[in-house]
Amino acid sequence: MSVQDIGLALVVVLLWGVNFVAAKLALAEFSPLLLMGLRFTLVAALLLPFVRVPWGRLRGILLLSMVLGSVHFPLMFMGIKGLDAATASVAAQLQVPFSSLMAAIFFKDRLGWRRTLGMVIAFAGVALLAGEPARIENPVPLLLVVTASLAFALGSVQIKRLESVEGFTLNAWMALFAAPQLLTLSLLVEQDQIAAIRNATLVGWGALAFIAVMATIVAYGLWYRLLRLYDVNQTVPYLLLLPAVGVASGVLLLGEPLSWRLVVGGLVTVAGLSLIVLRRPRVINDKVTNLT
Numbered sequence: 001m002s003v004q005d006i007g008l009a010l011v012v013v014l015l016w017g018v019n020f021v022a023a024k025l026a027l028a029e030f031s032p033l034l035l036m037g038l039r040f041t042l043v044a045a046l047l048l049p050f051v052r053v054p055w056g057r058l059r060g061i062l063l064l065s066m067v068l069g070s071v072h073f074p075l076m077f078m079g080i081k082g083l084d085a086a087t088a089s090v091a092a093q094l095q096v097p098f099s100s101l102m103a104a105i106f107f108k109d110r111l112g113w114r115r116t117l118g119m120v121i122a123f124a125g126v127a128l129l130a131g132e133p134a135r136i137e138n139p140v141p142l143l144l145v146v147t148a149s150l151a152f153a154l155g156s157v158q159i160k161r162l163e164s165v166e167g168f169t170l171n172a173w174m175a176l177f178a179a180p181q182l183l184t185l186s187l188l189v190e191q192d193q194i195a196a197i198r199n200a201t202l203v204g205w206g207a208l209a210f211i212a213v214m215a216t217i218v219a220y221g222l223w224y225r226l227l228r229l230y231d232v233n234q235t236v237p238y239l240l241l242l243p244a245v246g247v248a249s250g251v252l253l254l255g256e257p258l259s260w261r262l263v264v265g266g267l268v269t270v271a272g273l274s275l276i277v278l279r280r281p282r283v284i285n286d287k288v289t290n291l292t
Contacts, residue, residue: 001226001234009226009238012219017245019215020085020092021253022207023077029204030197031190032077035211037182040069040175042212047172054165054173061165061173064158067151069178070185075148082141084256087129089246090266091145096273097122098153106157118275125269128261167224171216237277243270 001009026035054061080088097119103109111119126146162170186193226235243266250256 001230005226005229008222009235010241012222012226013238013241013245015215015219017089017242018249018253019211020080020089020246021249022210022215023080023088024085024250024254025203026207026211027077027081029200030208031186031193032081033074033182033186033190034193034196035208036069036073036077037179037186038208039212039216040179040182042208043216044172044175044179046213046217047168048176051166051169051172054169057162057165058173060158060162061170062177064155064162064170065174065177065181067155067158068174070181072148072151072155073178074182074185075144075151079141079144079148082138083145084250085254086247086250086256086258086262086266087142088145089250090129090243090262090269091126091142092149092246093243093269093273094122094126094146095149095152095156096276098150099156100276102153102157114275118272120272121275122269122272125265125267125272128265128268167220171220237274240270240274240277243273 023035030038076092079091083091097115100109100111100115100119104111126142129142159170223235247258247262247266251258
């Protein structure tokens with residue numbers, strides 16, 4: 001990769017890593033479902049005027065929006081709300097071993113001993129994080145993030161079957177379908193949405209804009225460019241930096257404590273991910289990697 005493109009890859013990792021901090025700031029002012037509904041509304045409004053209608057693929061995109069829009073993202077952001085950004089950024093990377101497992105189940109992709117060992121190590125790293133009562137008084141939010149990562153893996157199977165749809169088109173139409181689902185769920189199970197919107201500060205709106213524009217539209221625009229120019233094996237290893245950026249962002253920007261369990265658990269998780277990613281199944285589609 002050229003020096004310029006290495007820089008772009010690092011920008012993507014930075015945007016996705018800081019996204020966990022933005023999520024924490026936004027969740028301080030918006031409830032999780034409302035936040036995701038607003039996010040996808042903004043993404044759809046910004047992208048739809050510039051993409052074509054993927055005729056023949058709308059049903060598949062609708063089904064994908066149900067898995068990612070109504071299951072993955074609500075669970076992920078409800079979990080993030082109850083965790084510190086650093087822990088959430090590490091735990092969310094379990095979507096990689098889960099995706100490898102789904103690839104083996106649905107596409108008969110052979111795991112091999114390296115990937116299997118990597119999965120075990122990655123889960124052990126997250127289990128180490130869960131064993132720190134000072135950081136995780138209630139295990140439910142962590143379980144929500146882990147379950148959301150599993151839902152993402154199921155979505156990756158659907159994405160594989162939609163691989164002919166260009167990335168921005170897929171994101172735009174999935175956002176259009178997901179937004180009303182999330183806003184409806186918010187009306188059913190959450191309260192005070194209007195008050196939250198009226199009382200939101202510049203910090204809350206800024207965090208929402210970062211999530212929708214920088215972490216979704218800009219980051220994916222750069223990532224798709226790199227995927228078109230280089231092999232997956234040249235680009236995907238940069239994603240191993242995501243937990244480190246997420247942890248550093250939480251510590252530096254939010255003042256979260258840096259403990260030995262977080263450091264060791266993060267390093268163990270990254271070690272497991274490296275065994276999986278560096279021998280990554282081709283069927284795991286990169287269009288939706290780290291949509292969080």
